[in-house]
Amino acid sequence: MTAPLLEARGVTLQYKTAQHLLTATYRVDLEVHRGERFIILGPSGCGKTTLLKAVGGFLEPVEGRIMLAGRPIRGPGPDRMMVFQDFEQLMPWKTVLGNVTFPLRVKRAWKAREIKERAMAALEKVHLAEFAHVYPHMLSGGMKMRVAIARALVMEPEILLMDEPFAALDALTRRHMQRELLELWRMLGFTMLFVTHSIEEAVTLGSRILLLSAHPGQVRAELNAGHLDGRDAADPAFGALTRHIHDLLFGEGREPANA
Amino acid sequence: MPDPVRAALAQDLPPRPEFERVPQDVGQIGAVEAPLSLRERLFGNIAVRRGLVLIGIALLWEGYARWLNVSLLFPTFSETVRVFVADLLSGVLSERILTSLRVLLIGYAAGVALAAVLTTLAVATRIGNDILSVLTAMFNPLPAIALLPLALIWFGLGTGSIVFVLIHGTLWAIVLNTVTGFRAVPETLRMSGRNFGLKGPRYVAQILMPAASASILAGLKIGWAFAWRTLIAAELVFGVSSRSGGLGWYIFEAREELETARVFAGLFAVILIGLLVESVIFRTIEARTVRRWGMQR
Structure with a gap:
């Protein structure tokens, strides 16, 4: 196996608000390989966006390190192009x-x-x-x-960083955009790191899914979703993975909420 | 899987048949879009409506002044226009206007330049920002004309004093708006700019300034309005002893000689120039920039 394109080791991130020092993520590890569609999935407050900003170079880890192609990340740069949620x-x-x-x-x-x-x-x-x-x-x-x-x-870019890019869109447009993004990926084969809070979106788009728990964000699991490629969303494998993720995030036995 | 809650809810609803339809061809519905009538379009035009208001005011003025028939107090509209045009053509009024505009431009340009320097300092450092915030809060409420006595002590009678108060009149309005505009630049736009690798002056010039252009333009507009009003007021105050006075001096002189129509003509010129700059020059700039970009409605 080749060396990972993006590598985070024991990354703890903190940021200050007017009153508090908040720990967003605690000792998170992840590896993204070339061509992967890597999803960071978690509830609000799991530090997923903060983690993406750290990869983008807007924030330095207080502990641990983030490397892109073997070099530590120093500040923002166009080798990691970002797409944000809002239209501004x-x-x-x-x-x-x-x-x-x-x-x-x-x-x-x-x-x-x-x-x-x-x-x-x-x-x-x-x-x-x-x-x-x-x-x-x-x-x-x-x-x-x-x-x-x-x-x-x-x-x-070496890697495309996407921070809940479709969250502000209406449901129909969102589904359309997800399909287009997958088509683009098929065409261009870029590497992408995609943050979302929607289990459905993670399962639809990802080839690999990292689950974070909240307050502070810690790695809960890393799952494969690449086996779903080319399958219909009605395929039971989708439901199985969705349920599995739901159980990991919210505990077992409860009805899957509409994510 | 059956949901007991939904099953219970659906029981209370009356049964209704389902149906599906194919939308009709647009050609059969008739005109979806139709042009408005000439009258509707004419009265929909803001310039036409406002022009009518102006004509109404002029007619009222003319009628009232004729009825009053004391041209020393209240000259007719036609007489005012006649004096205005005559003085404009003879060069008396046009020279005064040019003098005023020249001083105004010096003061305004100096104010803008100073505002640019101060804003740069405020954006670059936190202490610069604090200093500027305090200064702006202090000086913004102070009418520029209130500084004229002080300016006369420092710079004596003449252009220097007027330029000083003009700078004061423009500077703080522009600074206040520009800094507010910079602060309102959306976070994701800032991050995008830095993501592209922009830093320092390039970042300010290519991201912050255009993103704040609506506020900067508003500041320039307010600054211009302040400067224009301040200038006329200042000229009125010491037009008495200045040889080459501007528009304010023209009005003052006319009053001394009890030529009321000329006073009106002077005021006319003040309004006209103010309107011209505010609603022609600035409006055009806005239409070509911030309005076109959807940053201002």
């Missing part, structure tokens, strides 16, 4: 195309023509090419999210 991550003063080209321009590694070609290719992949010259405020929630995903993928 897009720059309202730039068109859809402007938003997607922006990180390419910041890196100053390509010629103007190449930048535009890459951005248009990325927009085509998320079916937004015809909206290239529209400003974000004219788009629907799902379209804004697709712009954010295109903007992240255009940089061809």
Whole structure:
């Protein structure tokens, strides 16, 4: 087996609010390999978003270390492009195309023509090419999210970090976006670290699922979900995994809640 | 699996048949969209409605002044316009306006530049932020014109004093709005910017400033309005001993000579320039930037 792309060892994360020092995660280990769809799943307060921000380089662990391709993470960078939950991550003063080209321009590694070609290719992949010259405020929630995903993928990051990207969407759009994300993954084979609080979403999207318990977040389990690829959601294997996760998070014997 | 609670609930509901339908073709429904009538569109236009209000005011003014028939107190609208146009053409009024605008631009530009420096300091350091917050809280409520006596002591009669009060009039409004705008930049937008690898001045220029552009523009607008009002007031106060006065001085002079129509013409010019800058220049900038971007309705 090859070395993991992303590796966290004994990561304890803390952050301060106005009154308190909170421990978000306690000695969390995880390994993400190239091409994996790695899901961090847990109830609110399990520090999953904080963990993602630490991988993004916005927060340093007070204990333990996080390594990307064998190098410790120091500060944010475009090798770990992030997609957030809310729509304010897009720059309202730039068109859809402007938003997607922006990180390419910041890196100053390509010629103007190449930048535009890459951005248009990325927009085509998320079916937004015809909206290239529209400003974000004219788009629907799902379209804004697709712009954010295109903007992240255009940089061809080592790993794509997604912080509950579909949580603010309506249920139908969310399901649609999940299917599109899987298609993109099939097409491009990127590595993704995806945070969610929805068991259903984790089972639908993940190839491997890390379960965190709450207050503070500790590893509860790590499960495989790759065997579900290509199966219909009505397949009993989905229900079995969903129930198993539910039991691990909330204790056995209770009815699965609508996640 | 059967849910006992749901089973019990459903028992109370009357049985109803299910059905499915195919939506009708749009062509059969008729016009889904239809253009509005000319009258509706005309009265829907804000410029047309407001223009009508303006004409109404002018007519009322003309009628009342004619009925009063004391042009020393209340000249007619037509007389005011006549004096206004005559003075504009003869160069008396236009020269005054230019003098005023020149001083205004100096003061305004200096205020904007100073605001940029102070805001940069406030964004860069926490103590800078604290200092600026206190200063803004102190000076923002102080009307700029109240500083004129002090300015006269420090800088004497002349442009220097007016520029000083103009800076005071613009600076704090701009600083206050800009800093508020920076603070209101959404957290995820900030994180996106840093995620792309932006730092320091590039981060401020490419993320914070455009994201706060609506507030910055509002600050510039308020600053301009303050400056314009302050300038006219200041010119009125010591227009008496200044040789090359501006618009305020023009109004003051006309009053001295009891040329009331000229006083009105001066006020007319003040309003017109104020309107022109606020609702033409700033409105255009807004329409091309923050409104277009959906950052302001």
